[in-house]
Amino acid sequence: xxxxxxxxxxxxxxxxxxxxxxxxxxxxxxxxxxxxxxxxxxxxxxxxxxxxxxxxxxxxxxxxxxxxxxxxxxxxxxxxxxxxxxxxxxxxxxxxxxxxxxxxxxxxxxxxxxxxxxxxxxxxxxxxxxxxxxxxxxxxxxxxxxxxxxxxxxxxxxxxxxxxxxxxxxxxxxxxxxxxxxxxxxxxxxxxxxxxxxxxxxxxxxxxxxxxxxxxxxxxxxxxxxxxxxxxxxxxxxxxxxxxxxxxxxxxxxxxxxxxxxxxxxxxxxxxxxxxxxxxxxxxxxxxxxxxxxxxxxxxxxxxxxxxxxxxxxxxxxxxxxxxxxxxxxxxxxxxxx
Amino acid sequence: xxxxxxxxxxxxxxxxxxxxxxxxxxxxxxxxxxxxxxxxxxxxxxxxxxxxxxxxxxxxxxxxxxxxxxxxxxxxxxxxxxxxxxxxxxxxxxxxxxxxxxxxxxxxxxxxxxxxxxxxxxxxxxxxxxxxxxxxxxxxxxxxxxxxxxxxxxxxxxxxxxxxxxxxxxxxxxxxxxxxxxxxxxxxxxxxxxxxxxxxxxxxxxxxxxxxxxxxxxxxxxxxxxxxxxxxxxxxxxxxxxxxxxxxxxxxxxxxxxxxxxxxxxxxxxxxxxxxxxxxxxxxxxxxxxxxxxxxxxxxxxxxxxxxxxxxxxxxxxxxxxxxxxxxxxx
Numbered sequence: 212x213x214x215x216x217x218x219x220x221x222x223x224x225x226x227x228x229x230x231x232x233x234x235x236x237x238x239x240x241x242x243x244x245x246x247x248x249x250x251x252x253x254x255x256x257x258x259x260x261x262x263x264x265x266x267x268x269x270x271x272x273x274x275x276x277x278x279x280x281x282x283x284x285x286x287x288x289x290x291x292x293x294x295x296x297x298x299x300x301x302x303x304x305x306x307x308x309x310x311x312x313x314x315x316x317x318x319x320x321x322x323x324x325x326x327x328x329x330x331x332x333x334x335x336x337x338x339x340x341x342x343x344x345x346x347x348x349x350x351x352x353x354x355x356x357x358x359x360x361x362x363x364x365x366x367x368x369x370x371x372x373x374x375x376x377x378x379x380x381x382x383x384x385x386x387x388x389x390x391x392x393x394x395x396x397x398x399x400x401x402x403x404x405x406x407x408x409x410x411x412x413x414x415x416x417x418x419x420x421x422x423x424x425x426x427x428x429x430x431x432x433x434x435x436x437x438x439x440x441x442x443x444x445x446x447x448x449x450x451x452x453x454x455x456x457x458x459x460x461x462x463x464x465x466x467x468x469x470x471x472x473x474x475x476x477x478x479x480x481x482x483x484x485x486x487x488x489x490x491x492x493x494x495x496x497x498x499x500x501x502x503x504x505x506x507x508x509x510x511x512x513x514x515x516x517x518x519x520x521x522x523x524x525x526x527x528x529x530x531x532x533x534x535x536x537x538x539x540x541x542x543x544x545x546x547x548x549x
Numbered sequence: 550x551x552x553x554x555x556x557x558x559x560x561x562x563x564x565x566x567x568x569x570x571x572x573x574x575x576x577x578x579x580x581x582x583x584x585x586x587x588x589x590x591x592x593x594x595x596x597x598x599x600x601x602x603x604x605x606x607x608x609x610x611x612x613x614x615x616x617x618x619x620x621x622x623x624x625x626x627x628x629x630x631x632x633x634x635x636x637x638x639x640x641x642x643x644x645x646x647x648x649x650x651x652x653x654x655x656x657x658x659x660x661x662x663x664x665x666x667x668x669x670x671x672x673x674x675x676x677x678x679x680x681x682x683x684x685x686x687x688x689x690x691x692x693x694x695x696x697x698x699x700x701x702x703x704x705x706x707x708x709x710x711x712x713x714x715x716x717x718x719x720x721x722x723x724x725x726x727x728x729x730x731x732x733x734x735x736x737x738x739x740x741x742x743x744x745x746x747x748x749x750x751x752x753x754x755x756x757x758x759x760x761x762x763x764x765x766x767x768x769x770x771x772x773x774x775x776x777x778x779x780x781x782x783x784x785x786x787x788x789x790x791x792x793x794x795x796x797x798x799x800x801x802x803x804x805x806x807x808x809x810x811x812x813x814x815x816x817x818x819x820x821x822x823x824x825x826x827x828x829x830x831x832x833x834x835x836x837x838x839x840x841x842x843x844x845x846x847x848x849x850x851x852x853x854x855x856x857x858x859x860x861x862x863x864x865x866x867x868x869x870x871x872x873x874x875x876x877x878x879x880x
Contacts, residue, residue: 291793297784297835298679299753373676376832379749379804382675386753396678396685400837 298368298401301387305366308388312355315348320454322498323544324356329448329502332363335402336505337440338409339529340450341428341537342417345478346381347371347390348493349455350409354389356500357407367407370398372415374474395439402443409450412436412526415475419464425456426537434526437508441516441525444509449529451536454498457547459483499544501536552579554658555770556617558603558649559624560596561585563731564665567763568623569596572770582615585624603645612652612659619770622649622664625702627695628734628823635694642698650709653716661717661773664706665766668722668779668836670699673828679753680837683722683777693824703777710775717773719845721765724781724836725829727856728759729863736860737820744792745810748801752833753785758851758859768847778845779836782853788830795861804831 256266267286284303287293293303316322330336340353350369358364370393376382391397393414401408411417416429440447461478469477483490506529508515515521555572559565560583572581573595583589584599601607603624612620624645629638653659671681672689691697703720710718725735735756738744757765757780765780792799802810807830811822822830842848851859 289793291790291795293790295785295787295790297753299785299787301787377675379747383749383751386751391679392676394676394678396680396682400680 295387298389298391299386300366300368300389304387305389309355309358312351313359316352316355316359316498319493319495320352320458320498322352322356322454322500324360324500324502326502326504327356327360328362329505330357330361330407331446331448331505332361333405335405335443335445336407336448337398337402337436337445338367338407338448338450338502339436339533340409340411340452341426341456341533342411342413343420343425343452343456344459344493345418345476346491346493347375347385348458349452350390350411351388352455352498353409353450353452353500365407367409368401369409370394370411372418372475377473395435398436398439399443402439402445408445410436410439412530419476419478420456420461421464422460422462425460426453426541428530428534428537431526431530434522437522437525437529438516440508441511441522442513444513446505446507446509447525447529448505449503449532449536451501451503451533451540452498453501453537453540453544454496454547457496458493460494494548496547497544497549499540501540503532503536553577553619554580554582554615554617555619555621556582556584556612556615557621557623558584558645559622560593560598561587561589562623564726564759564762565589565623566591566593567759568621568766569593571763571767572596575767577771580617582617584611604640604648606648606651608648608652609655612649613656615656616658617656618658619661619663619773620649620653620659621766621770622646622662623766624649625665625667625699627667627669628821639694639698642695643701646702646705650705653709654713659716661719661770662706662709663719663766663769663773664702664721666702666720666722666777667695667699668724668781668834669693669696669825670703670722671834671836672696673752673825673832673834675832677832677834680835681779682837683779683840686722686777692828695823695825717775719769719773719775720777721769722777722779722836723762723765724755724757724779724834726759726762727756727860728762729860731759734821734823734826738822738826739791739795739797740864741797741814741820743800744797745802745807745814746788746792746799747807747831748803750804750831751787751789752830753835754788754791754829754833755781755785755835755853756856757781757849757853758856761849761851761856765841765845765847765849768845772845774840774844778840779838780841780849781836781838782849782851782856783838784852784854785833785835786854786857788833791857794857795864807831 253266256269295301338353340349342349354367357367366389368389371385371390373392375385376392398408398410412431413429459478459480461480463479465477465479480490555578557565557569560569566589569581569583570593572578581596582599583596584601586602588598599611601611624641626638626641629635653662670686672692674689691700706718706720726733727736761782808827811827815821
């Protein structure tokens with residue numbers, strides 16, 4: 212903690228009685244000093260008759276600017292004074308874990324984003340990607356790529372399989388990080404609120420892909436995502452994610468256990484279930500996220516959502532685009548884990 | 550046009566009394582009758598109290614005699630209070646509604662029926678859409694006794710509306726209400742000294758402020774529309790955020806033990822948590838209120854977070870940080 216930063220963040224209008232000199236705080240031999248100082252200041256504040264909250268805020272003034280900010284933000288969170296939107300997206304939480312997401316993106320997976328400019332800077336858009344892995348890492352990495360690389364960064368929302376909302380903790384994390392249940396009603400509402408929405412039309416079939424099936428796109432259902440895009444006039448941006456299909460290499464599937472736990476699959480990977488919870492740590496493959504040319508749907512008009520032929524055609528077009536770019540991307544990227 | 554004549558069932562419940570008071574002060578309304586088994590706790594100016602059991606067939610005589618143009622059905626038991634068996638509550642809900650519908654068939658003067666129903670019919674499901682619109686009822690099986698009651702009540706009025714095309718039936722689907730003077734299952738649960746919550750879950754809840762709960766019914770009486778209408782404060786609030794706003798300490802309980810924990814709270818006479826509320830605390834529920842705003846023309850004054858704020862303010866509760874401050878030495 213630098214003394215210079217501390218004096219920068221200091222409010223000159225507030226008295227600093229009894230505050231230890233900055234050199235004391237910098238002394239590494241006494242890590243307890245700040246804590247003692249803090250408690251002493253707090254007691255003094257309370258003795259003066261200030262309310263506990265004011266006293267806390269008073270001693271917080273003496274802390275370095277950054278620590279103070281973090282401390283005050285922590286206090287506010289403890290009071291429930293933080294915004295959550297009606298979907299339960301918690302911006303403060305997302306900001307807190309963003310460094311972790313960036314670490315995964317940059318260091319763990321050494322991800323490279325291509326064609327981010329194809330994501331519209333304003334308004335609604337449907338990002339359609341290939342899906343793999345039981346935890347929605349691919350959705351989070353797409354959002355991270357847009358936050359890091361796009362000139363107009365914003366947090367892309369995403370739709371996840373329903374059972375994520377039936378899992379302790381996972382349900383909280385997914386909701387606070389902009390996830391919603393994979394339901395057409397959610398997709399339409401999010402798009403009408405002008406969000407970016409990532410969907411995975413492969414769905415359960417995607418996360419159930421075995422190691423030998425990686426980067427082979429599964430069937431795209433009945434093209435429900437195209438109907439949603441047509442109905443809302445949102446452009447479709449096909450996204451080819453290379454790397455996500457190697458993070459949890461599924462070697463086998465224990466059906467009986469899956470049925471018992473009420474999950475769609477019970478995957479056996481090199482690390483799971485052999486290493487227990489450690490098996491949830493994804494393998495460090497190298498990622499390449501490619502955003503392809505958007506397909507405009509607005510010219511067709513909302514009524515075109517009923518046109519089965521058009522829906523299937525567009526669905527097939529998106530699927531082919533992603534498959535093509537996946538194969539190219541796998542080649543471009545080279546060795547998966549080096 | 551002569552003033553309107555209105556019959557309100559369940560006048561003695563807290564919200565029933567408030568609705569009656571609102572009706573009585575409306576100059577467009579000429580006559581208000583309030584029906585219940587016991588008289589309201591406070592004297593209601595300008596409301597004729599009719600003592601009758603809604604389950605009895607007396608209703609078929611009473612309702613036509615009153616020559617009312619609008620019936621408000623408020624006698625729906627959301628959670629049986631002490632001394633009321635689940636069986637009796639079910640009887641009031643289903644047999645009571647049946648008798649009322651039968652009575653309305655005999656009363657040609659009735660032109661509109663407004664039911665203060667429940668959004669409980671949507672259930673609380675992990676795979677549910679994040680916002681239920683009115684056409685999404687019965688997407689999932691009706692799992693609890695109360696849900697089945699609500700399902701039956703809605704079916705009875707649907708059938709009535711189909712047979713009597715000239716009568717406008719409004720089914721208001723209420724999210725749980727909260728407010729300074731309200732004493733319900735939800736407020737009692739939230740007032741527990743230690744609030745048991747399911748471990749690893751933090752559902753989005755949606756509530757309606759008690760003032761808005763009353764005004765929504767009054768708005769629907771002024772402007773009845775056909776079919777179901779969701780009633781809720783816009784927005785949602787996470788359970789953990791709600792508890793922190795209220796300065797409450799949550800007690801996380803693993804899901805398999807959660808039912809037992811709430812049962813223990815009931816045994817201790819602290820608060821009872823119905824199976825409906827239990828599911829709500831796991832998965833949460835929110836509804837879309839576009840129809841309420843655009844067709845009924847009612848915009849709630851309090852959003853869900855604001856309704857919670859108002860409830861917290863009225864309790865004058867202590868914040869966690871305040872409590873921590875008091876524990877410190879030298880304070």
